[in-house]
Amino acid sequence: MSPKSWIFCEKSIGKIDDFTFNNWQERLFFDRLERKSKFIYDLLEETNQDWEGVLFSLLAKNFGLNTNGNSFLQIAKSIPFSIIRKESFEVENLEALLLGASGLLDDDKEDIYFTDLKLRYYYLLTKYQLEKRHIDAVQFFKHRPDNFPTIRLSQLANLYHKHQNLFSKIIELRSVKSVYDLLSVSASLYWQNHYQFDKEGITKPKSLSKSFLDLIIINTIIPIQFAYSNIRGESIAEELITFMNEVTPEKNAIIDKFQSFGIASKNAFETQTLLELKNEYCNHKACLKCALGIELLKNNQN
Template identity: 60%
Template structure:
């Protein structure tokens, strides 16, 4: 038995209302179960109940056992002074307010049907990958689509948190924030945090000033990530080292200790050197990238915007001072898709939100143009009959797995609630 099951039973009134009594034998009727509040303080706010013809308006606190009140030290918390009813599964001790008046208690186990209990136990008793893996396909498609939309925007809200933090760190410079987010995206999962810290270690004013020469940006990005060999033999690498030393001295850039970048398990086209060279070319070509990004809402236009290659040196190199077979190295459409999913859509959402503008429909149209991500989570959902047709589907399913299934929040999930109802 878990408290979230009791929250579900109370919120959706899955118990017998006809002849309720408190543990002290007082008659109890419920006019309003209150508003579910999933933060600190009582579980349900502004409930309306009647005990022995006396009407009460206030808050409801729910526990497995009455004694949990003292276990959680609610008697010391003023937020619980306005609790008018303590709802528990099992009553094991009286509960008193600070003024020593007893809080009425409803022992819920006497009023929940066997069927509701069995449905709950059936849902949560077996877990291989997710609890409902054998039932999730039964959920009505309209309900599931609505739930996926909410999951998608929950995920965007979560992605807005680091954007807000970056805004505070950059004095609300959206161009600087975009540069940080793109840097992290260009580093992929392996080098993303290192690339982000590199971007944060350089004032964006320096990027603006040095962007007129792509070699200067390459020197800056590769130098800050310690990717320029000190004992290089080729002239280009020597020039990069010289440029980096000059730029660092010119702008008084402090030495920053970053985690070493990783080449291991990367295909050559994803080497961090290549990604940083492409990032340098992007900011060499586009001096006002944020304004471009905010004004575009079609995937084909993003493909054009991010049609970036590298400077000529990298045609014959994957690493500095190490020549290779000649090959163009431009951003692929699949990589641009990841940029749009993980950087562009979140920053468009956060920017519109900062202006008080509604952007939901535009963002949904864009994300549905993009192919779904391919990873083990999406593949697993596919096995259960949930096909990800586009990136909207895959992003929603990732949110479902990470924020609900992994945390066993079945009774805060519309899938779990619908399966219990059925």
């Protein structure tokens, strides 16, 4: 074992038999879901067991991706979901609530749409006696324009405008196509030729891309389905694996590195298990707790 090895078994991991590898992948997948579920159970406590509210917070967090995820989660938590439900029939009101909470309506601008949203926001604050909370500033820097917080918050508003009972629909989804069909939304009309207020650009539809929705499947839909089935004492393990087998494999440095060792991923089920393997076992040098490490040590002794 070289001290500079990325993982200790990098020269031999590709030789492990499929039966051992596949069984371990299933264990890794559900261990990962168990860890993700802890966050969902915490949200469930905070929302008095309101699954619609939990979904809203989880979707908000994942719409913000890594950079704005925590800020978007704070935004969602600052607005009682009962208000989102009541205002869902007017998309401008939802957008005003989300953009207002984010701090993006704090300035003064000449822009007519900005002014309208700002007036709506302060009217809604008064109507529902909401306090404006401090939210960590949302980031534009280093984001592709399609991931700007303005666009993602507008898309989230439009999603809740389109679906008033989203949780009951999402909990039944079992295929990638059904997700693409259900979550087919765009940012509001204003954002078709804007990425920021006061800065008009080329007209371009700002719909949720398939690659973005794949991330929503991985980080929101599958975990909440798993947590919900656990609470109800039901097992949907096989359905979740089948679902994840349809999702395009993730692309990142960890997955690329495993591929260089002969471990190629055909779908997101496999990429998720490799991320769990690297982060929870390899990074901690926990070879003796890893089925692959144990198998390789056994083979070396024979």
